[in-house]
Amino acid sequence: MRYAYFPGCSLSASAQDYDMSLKWVCRFLGIELQEVRDWVCCGASSAHATSHLLSVAIPAISLSHAEQSGFDQLTAPCLACLSRMKTANQQMGADQALKQKINDLLEDEYQGTVQVLHPLEVILKDVGLDSLGKGVQKRLSGLKVACYYGCVLTRPPKVCQFDNTEYPMSMDNILRSVGMETLDWAYKTECCGVSMTLTRADMVVHLAHKILRAAKEVGADVIAVCCPLCHANLDMRQNQIADRYGERFDIPVLYFTQFLGIVYGAYSRELGFHRLMVSPERALENYGIL
Amino acid sequence: MMKIELTEDTQKLSREIQSLTGENVNLCYQCRKCSIGCPAVYEMTLKPHEMMRAIQLGLEEEVFQSGTVWICLSCETCNTRCPQDINIVRVIDGLRELVMSGHVDYFNPHPEIPSMHRLFLKLVERYGRIYEMGLALILNLKMVDPFKDIDMAWPMLSRGKLKLLPHKSGGVEELRRVMSKIREIEGES
Numbered sequence A: 001m002r003y004a005y006f007p008g009c010s011l012s013a014s015a016q017d018y019d020m021s022l023k024w025v026c027r028f029l030g031i032e033l034q035e036v037r038d039w040v041c042c043g044a045s046s047a048h049a050t051s052h053l054l055s056v057a058i059p060a061i062s063l064s065h066a067e068q069s070g071f072d073q074l075t076a077p078c079l080a081c082l083s084r085m086k087t088a089n090q091q092m093g094a095d096q097a098l099k100q101k102i103n104d105l106l107e108d109e110y111q112g113t114v115q116v117l118h119p120l121e122v123i124l125k126d127v128g129l130d131s132l133g134k135g136v137q138k139r140l141s142g143l144k145v146a147c148y149y150g151c152v153l154t155r156p157p158k159v160c161q162f163d164n165t166e167y168p169m170s171m172d173n174i175l176r177s178v179g180m181e182t183l184d185w186a187y188k189t190e191c192c193g194v195s196m197t198l199t200r201a202d203m204v205v206h207l208a209h210k211i212l213r214a215a216k217e218v219g220a221d222v223i224a225v226c227c228p229l230c231h232a233n234l235d236m237r238q239n240q241i242a243d244r245y246g247e248r249f250d251i252p253v254l255y256f257t258q259f260l261g262i263v264y265g266a267y268s269r270e271l272g273f274h275r276l277m278v279s280p281e282r283a284l285e286n287y288g289i290l
Numbered sequence B: 001m002m003k004i005e006l007t008e009d010t011q012k013l014s015r016e017i018q019s020l021t022g023e024n025v026n027l028c029y030q031c032r033k034c035s036i037g038c039p040a041v042y043e044m045t046l047k048p049h050e051m052m053r054a055i056q057l058g059l060e061e062e063v064f065q066s067g068t069v070w071i072c073l074s075c076e077t078c079n080t081r082c083p084q085d086i087n088i089v090r091v092i093d094g095l096r097e098l099v100m101s102g103h104v105d106y107f108n109p110h111p112e113i114p115s116m117h118r119l120f121l122k123l124v125e126r127y128g129r130i131y132e133m134g135l136a137l138i139l140n141l142k143m144v145d146p147f148k149d150i151d152m153a154w155p156m157l158s159r160g161k162l163k164l165l166p167h168k169s170g171g172v173e174e175l176r177r178v179m180s181k182i183r184e185i186e187g188e189s
């Protein structure tokens, strides 16, 4: 299947490892991604804090570019972009007057035919759990993974329409189907506070600390994530957490696409491992990968 | 028991919120589910359920001066769990809109947060995309703390995580047109 690809600002800058590993895995699984023409930033939390109209209009620009290029499905790997685009679609769908207003602003005729999906949804829909195990080259059995989903992959259910809201399993199921071991734990969807990264780092450090601690308590060797913002917080803040709380975790935080890449036989360099702050070297040393 | 007087005056804020967001805060019956699951509640002087009550009572000053609207992470937990199906985040966004557009002007204990949003949107309008390095730098300078999080800068730079120069989107002209039209409609803040 062919999908419009909306990388978003993070994947084109700080989260290139997510971009690289996602593209590698999609190529391997036969999922075709084509970048949305002239996409613009989704507006993130700043647009919806400022003006409702703005928060719908900004994502609508990129959605309409995708529609004009003939796509009826779009994938956005960042949860902020995903949530803004799903929300914009849902609101325009539910409110014809709003849709008309947006089209007047865009001088456009966006029909709302572009379905927005996270790569987890794309892989489940397009490949399916039964087929994912076929291409496995490397076994990571024995490695204990805590899958962290973040806040808005499943919330609010009315908008997201994906997975179980309070206890999602899609990432667990995908990783299990390629032979990995994932853990039950209570912080799968607890917010990491990323919207405060630049203004209240203390809150981010506090929330990230709770998540990392919960993962450690259930015996996780590594954490798998599906969003560049969650990744930035959990991977990069571990030194600050150690300074503030005197607790050093050194838990590697990898994108679920990096795990898929390893088991499907990609080189760690192709998956952007050199960009991780907490090196996965020790956790993965017994598997002959790095 | 406390008696609630519903006058024109006390209902002004809840009506304003309803016309702005479509949400009826009077549906809230104080079950507290929103506050129990809120990850940011430990930093809020007015917890989400208390804020709903304060809006019902028209306590504008308490609502805005508490700063709760800026501390909220927009994580959607409260929304998902509210048994009255109130879109609490939309209510909070409505309150934020009232501040951002200059409709209300109360003391804000967290002025750096709306400043960040303004700056973020300025950069989006200029480049069409967010240029993280620029945002962090300008913001730190504005808050007179240029070395905040400096411990993260070098590891990020050395891993190619920070771009030193902004990258412009081809869609920026269209975006600027849309943003300036919205400003015209809603009035410059």
Ligand code: SF4
Pocket: B027, B028, B029, B030, B031, B032, B033, B034, B035, B048, B049, B052, B081, B082, B083, B084, B085, B086, B088
């Ligand atoms: S969850 Fe809903 S009904 Fe319960 S206190 Fe919060 S806003 Fe009110």
Ligand code: SF4
Pocket: B034, B037, B038, B039, B040, B041, B048, B071, B072, B073, B074, B075, B076, B077, B078, B079, B088, B089
């Ligand atoms: S959206 Fe805001 S108020 Fe609601 S639970 Fe999350 S942080 Fe708390």
